[in-house]
Amino acid sequence: MTQYGLLIDYDYCDGCHACEVACKVDHGFQEGFDGIQLFQIGPRELSPDHWEYTYIPAPTELCDLCAERVAAGKLPTCVHHCQSLAIEYGTVEELAARVNKPKMVIFSVKDGA
Amino acid sequence: MREINQEVYKDKLWQWQEGEYTVTRTSQWSGPGCHQGCGVLFYTKDGKVEKIEGDPNCPVNNGRLCMRCLDMLEAIYHEDRLTYPMKRAGERGENKWERISWDEALDIIDEQAKRIMGEYGGKAIAAFQGTGRNATWPVSSLGNLAFDTPNTGQGTLSGDCCYGPRLMAMNVVMGTAWIADMGQALEARFDDPRYRIPEYVLIWGCNPLVSNSDGFYGHWIIDVMKRGSKLIVVDPRITWIAAKAELVLRLRPGTDGAVALGIVSQMIENKWYDEEFTDEWVYGLEGLREAAAEYTPERVEEISCVPAWKIVKAAEILGHAKPLAVQWGLPLDQQTHGVSASHAIQAIIALTGNVDIPGSNIFFVDGFIQNDIRMSLLERMDPESQKAKLGCDGEYPLRSMGYAPFAMPEKVLQAIEEGDPYPIKMVWIQSSNPLSNCAADSKRWLKALNSLDFVVVADLYMTPTAVACADLVLPVAMSPERDSMRAWWTPFRAITKVVEPLGEAKCDETIMLEVGRKVAPEKFPWANTEEMRAAFMENLSSVDYEGSFEDLKHDVWYYFPFEYEKYKTGKLRSDGKPGFNTPTGKIELMSTIFQAVGLDAAPYYKEPNESPVSTPELAEKYPFVLTTGQRSYEFFHSEHRNLPTMREYHPWPLCEMNPEDAASLGLEEGDWVYLENETGKIKQKLHIHPGMLKGVVNAEHGWWFPEREAAAPSFFGTFDSQAGCLLRMGDVGPTGWGSSYKCRLCNVSKVED
Ligand code: SF4
Numbered sequence A: 001m002t003q004y005g006l007l008i009d010y011d012y013c014d015g016c017h018a019c020e021v022a023c024k025v026d027h028g029f030q031e032g033f034d035g036i037q038l039f040q041i042g043p044r045e046l047s048p049d050h051w052e053y054t055y056i057p058a059p060t061e062l063c064d065l066c067a068e069r070v071a072a073g074k075l076p077t078c079v080h081h082c083q084s085l086a087i088e089y090g091t092v093e094e095l096a097a098r099v100n101k102p103k104m105v106i107f108s109v110k111d112g113a
Numbered sequence B: 001m002r003e004i005n006q007e008v009y010k011d012k013l014w015q016w017q018e019g020e021y022t023v024t025r026t027s028q029w030s031g032p033g034c035h036q037g038c039g040v041l042f043y044t045k046d047g048k049v050e051k052i053e054g055d056p057n058c059p060v061n062n063g064r065l066c067m068r069c070l071d072m073l074e075a076i077y078h079e080d081r082l083t084y085p086m087k088r089a090g091e092r093g094e095n096k097w098e099r100i101s102w103d104e105a106l107d108i109i110d111e112q113a114k115r116i117m118g119e120y121g122g123k124a125i126a127a128f129q130g131t132g133r134n135a136t137w138p139v140s141s142l143g144n145l146a147f148d149t150p151n152t153g154q155g156t157l158s159g160d161c162c163y164g165p166r167l168m169a170m171n172v173v174m175g176t177a178w179i180a181d182m183g184q185a186l187e188a189r190f191d192d193p194r195y196r197i198p199e200y201v202l203i204w205g206c207n208p209l210v211s212n213s214d215g216f217y218g219h220w221i222i223d224v225m226k227r228g229s230k231l232i233v234v235d236p237r238i239t240w241i242a243a244k245a246e247l248v249l250r251l252r253p254g255t256d257g258a259v260a261l262g263i264v265s266q267m268i269e270n271k272w273y274d275e276e277f278t279d280e281w282v283y284g285l286e287g288l289r290e291a292a293a294e295y296t297p298e299r300v301e302e303i304s305c306v307p308a309w310k311i312v313k314a315a316e317i318l319g320h321a322k323p324l325a326v327q328w329g330l331p332l333d334q335q336t337h338g339v340s341a342s343h344a345i346q347a348i349i350a351l352t353g354n355v356d357i358p359g360s361n362i363f364f365v366d367g368f369i370q371n372d373i374r375m376s377l378l379e380r381m382d383p384e385s386q387k388a389k390l391g392c393d394g395e396y397p398l399r400s401m402g403y404a405p406f407a408m409p410e411k412v413l414q415a416i417e418e419g420d421p422y423p424i425k426m427v428w429i430q431s432s433n434p435l436s437n438c439a440a441d442s443k444r445w446l447k448a449l450n451s452l453d454f455v456v457v458a459d460l461y462m463t464p465t466a467v468a469c470a471d472l473v474l475p476v477a478m479s480p481e482r483d484s485m486r487a488w489w490t491p492f493r494a495i496t497k498v499v500e501p502l503g504e505a506k507c508d509e510t511i512m513l514e515v516g517r518k519v520a521p522e523k524f525p526w527a528n529t530e531e532m533r534a535a536f537m538e539n540l541s542s543v544d545y546e547g548s549f550e551d552l553k554h555d556v557w558y559y560f561p562f563e564y565e566k567y568k569t570g571k572l573r574s575d576g577k578p579g580f581n582t583p584t585g586k587i588e589l590m591s592t593i594f595q596a597v598g599l600d601a602a603p604y605y606k607e608p609n610e611s612p613v614s615t616p617e618l619a620e621k622y623p624f625v626l627t628t629g630q631r632s633y634e635f636f637h638s639e640h641r642n643l644p645t646m647r648e649y650h651p652w653p654l655c656e657m658n659p660e661d662a663a664s665l666g667l668e669e670g671d672w673v674y675l676e677n678e679t680g681k682i683k684q685k686l687h688i689h690p691g692m693l694k695g696v697v698n699a700e701h702g703w704w705f706p707e708r709e710a711a712a713p714s715f716f717g718t719f720d721s722q723a724g725c726l727l728r729m730g731d732v733g734p735t736g737w738g739s740s741y742k743c744r745l746c747n748v749s750k751v752e753d
């Protein structure tokens, strides 16, 4: 069965929380619940003047890939609003074809209809 | 940018029906919000905003929104919204209020203002506005026209230390304000063949992704990074964007001038500059060379903590970068000699020739809507009344010469406290919460404001400032409840009302008009806001847009025709001659204007008045350099503290320090700490940041706790935690601009209870 998911370009995610809030307000999630959650690595100095400071958002159990929006011809709201344009939506095959550089990750979120 | 489903998003249609919702395409432009006016789609139903979505067709933000606008509904329908006028029922600070009608409110204002104007003149009334959003111009215009006072402006912001100093430095050195070119001047953005991606972006004292300051959408930098731009960052802290940079100059706060002069000197000595450009378009290269010569890389390292080799490296990279775009920030305003540091940074730009070419630093010569409106209104003010503007008595010649649109905050405070040179008896505060935010030495301001006869606060919610000093509180409408228009740079944007204001709230323009018609009807000939707006639209001198407001609403946005290299075509000068809008017609590395008024013609560096170097005894007691004012995604200055979603992500006021510093004090992540200096003492939660320069503490500003007690002495806990308590008034640069908000000293200690 076709898998649908999110492609995250974590080279450019700057941890702005827009994806989390977009998801939360659209789905009406309560405090402490998100469809997508941000994780942080660093900041840490790996070698002099070389810093690792990375954010990666990961879809949670609550992510429904914005089924309602997608049915209406829109993009998932985290994809639409991501300030770094660092999230893409599609089938994992489509997303894999877009992986053309380091620091990208695909989350396979659910089976297609 | 990605492909857009136009069946859903309807190209540029301004309004349509989508199922049960009416969708309106417009911009969201404060309050709440920020300096940006991102393109949005408001989904409304039965007179309520039901959803907000970024407009993917708007070239400004391409559909993106930050968490604040995404959380708009929480802001609009918050139970704490002010929905009717109130007058004070108890003593000031008791937070006891009586609901009144707008007519009663206008009567009270009329009576108090006329009494004060009769007894002391209009100049005894000051009008304080907040930062440059779309809520500011009606405040100063209200002061100027209704109360006949020249004393308008930010009011409590020492040395006008937000953009004012940089604006002044830009006008003096380059003749016109400039901004980094991220393709935002062109409607087709990166698809416009004229545009070039910057080879380098120099980010100086700015965290643009978070701050979106000065009409600059920070994530544009991500857009150009994806297209190949490299970064150089000057910042005491490794921000996320600094971690991406090829070179980071971590400097001690307040030493920007030395770092910039060190770079300038290296560029000149090594001939790493654009000789063709400087030969033709730059004035004072030799003078600059002499002034910068003493700033050898070693000397700069000693002053700033930036390793000497990095100064040389930065000069080499910058000297060869084409195009180079520079995005700079508030630290240049918030150091006493920041104007000179800004002069030196502009010298770097001028030496590289990265001026008004694609992908560099561009000038806008049109689209100053707010200024156009303000100036057209100012014509109705008695020019004699303007002469009494505080700060224009000759002590600071540039202020007296008309470079100051606003009264000088230090002088306003002096007038309130000492009646010198004349008393101030009434203050009008709108779109500003100075006691939690921009006021330095905020408890001193609390006392000063409480000594006044009459204080009006107009705002969205009850703020600490309103509780502490207001005699009258007026409810202000939010952006989606208001028809207005705005540009900062480009494009010209409509702000379209999609729902009626909540309760009896009124928009900023309407408040101005209604107070004006009551107090000085001869100066406000318009029957209603629509009529007034139509008059404004006809008098926009810096805009070539011919349409009415209705047209603009339907056009949603309008891009001014834009040309690069205007200095070659005479488009920067009123006489139409090629060159820059300065006395010499060139970029003035040695400023003839500064020289004419007895200031240093060349950029210079001076230690902050308070620092480990200039006041070593004080530094024993207060060993850390205190820097304040950095933004976070959740809040716009003191706004958004009452929104549960924002507080979920950012519950507490944070201060940051280096792990070694924290360890030396026995502090751990999350400890509550006192920050203390000669001015005050506050409490924040410690965040240990490995990327923070050793010896520096970074404290958040704007804090209050809407969940805490409103009445005195709590005032929503603002004085417990807001960084303004640690700052001081009067530490102003010789131009009359700039103050030390980002470089004071403080001590840090653990809160033991
Ligand atoms: S796809 Fe939709 S549901 Fe899933 S994380 Fe993104 S916004 Fe939330």
Ligand code: SF4
Pocket (backbone or CB within 6 Å): A012, A013, A014, A015, A016, A017, A018, A019, A020, A038, A055, A057, A081, A082, A083, A084, A085, A086, A087
């Ligand atoms: S919206 Fe984009 S940039 Fe912001 S945190 Fe989410 S993924 Fe990162």
Ligand code: SF4
Pocket (backbone or CB within 6 Å): B028, B029, B033, B034, B035, B036, B037, B038, B064, B065, B066, B067, B068, B069, B070, B212
């Ligand atoms: S930057 Fe954020 S707060 Fe400002 S207008 Fe855009 S979305 Fe709104």
